[in-house]
Amino acid sequence: MQVGDIIQVNDKMQSGYSYELVAPEGKDFPDVFQPYISPKQMLEMGVFEGKYCNDCIGEFPEDWFRSAKISESPDPGLNYFGLKSRQPLSVWRQKGWIYGPDPRGWFQWYCRYYVGRRLPHIDRIQIKRWRAFARHAGQIRANCEPGDIFCRRRQRQALLQWSYDPLI
Numbered sequence: 075m076q077v078g079d080i081i082q083v084n085d086k087m088q089s090g091y092s093y094e095l096v097a098p099e100g101k102d103f104p105d106v107f108q109p110y111i112s113p114k115q116m117l118e119m120g121v122f123e124g125k126y127c128n129d130c131i132g133e134f135p136e137d138w139f140r141s142a143k144i145s146e147s148p149d150p151g152l153n154y155f156g157l158k159s160r161q162p163l164s165v166w167r168q169k170g171w172i173y174g175p176d177p178r179g180w181f182q183w184y185c186r187y188y189v190g191r192r193l194p195h196i197d198r199i200q201i202k203r204w205r206a207f208a209r210h211a212g213q214i215r216a217n218c219e220p221g222d223i224f225c226r227r228r229q230r231q232a233l234l235q236w237s238y239d240p241l242i
Contacts (some may be wrong), residue, residue: 075099075135075189085130087177095190099135107201109237113185117142121235122160124152126181134185154240159240160229171198180204207236214242 075081077098083091108131111119117127117138124145131139143152150158166172166179174196176182183200210229218225221242232239 077190081133081189081191083130083133083194085133087129088175091175093175093186093191093193097190099189104201107204107206109116109184111237112115112240113181113188113237114138114142116181116234116237117144119143119234120152120154121231122153122181123148123150123158125149126178127185130178130182135190150164152235153231155231157227157231159228159235181235204236207233207238210236211238211242 075095077095079093079095081093083089083093091144103109113134114137118141120143124143125148127134127139127142128144128146131144145152148158148160150156153159163178172179173183174193176186176196180200180203183196184204187197187200209234214226214229214233223230225232234240
């Protein structure tokens with residue numbers, strides 16, 4: 075995948091959508107958006123119970139999925155912290171947390187942003203949401219002893235799923 079490529083999307087949740095890569099993979103992020111890890115690393119560590127991207131593998135670089143923890147059905151044991159920590163997509167829709175052409179939510183936006191898609195209006199919204207999520211790291215710092223990764227595991231899993239350092 076490289077700048078100028080047109081990505082065609084045809085999966086269970088979206089078909090007939092395409093976008094152009096206008097930035098190099100993993101580069102040209104604004105200073106206010108510095109994710110801790112890449113989507114590839116997130117998938118390898120275990121996010122969304124392995125269920126998130128199992129039908130859209132063709133949209134993203136192959137190497138993202140070589141060591142990814144993927145499952146046909148949700149498996150909390152695949153999560154880095156081994157527990158359930160996601161809400162159904164129906165809840166995200168009900169709360170109005172799905173923006174623009176990304177029917178799977180923030181992580182789908184992040185994957186597409188990471189590979190080089192840019193949609194300035196949607197990007198501003200999603201980066202603002204990402205920045206607001208930092209409050210969870212503050213709660214861990216305020217309530218857990220340094221190095222105790224078993225303290226607030228659900229919140230740590232959520233941080234990982236928003237590309238924050240869960241081991242703070």
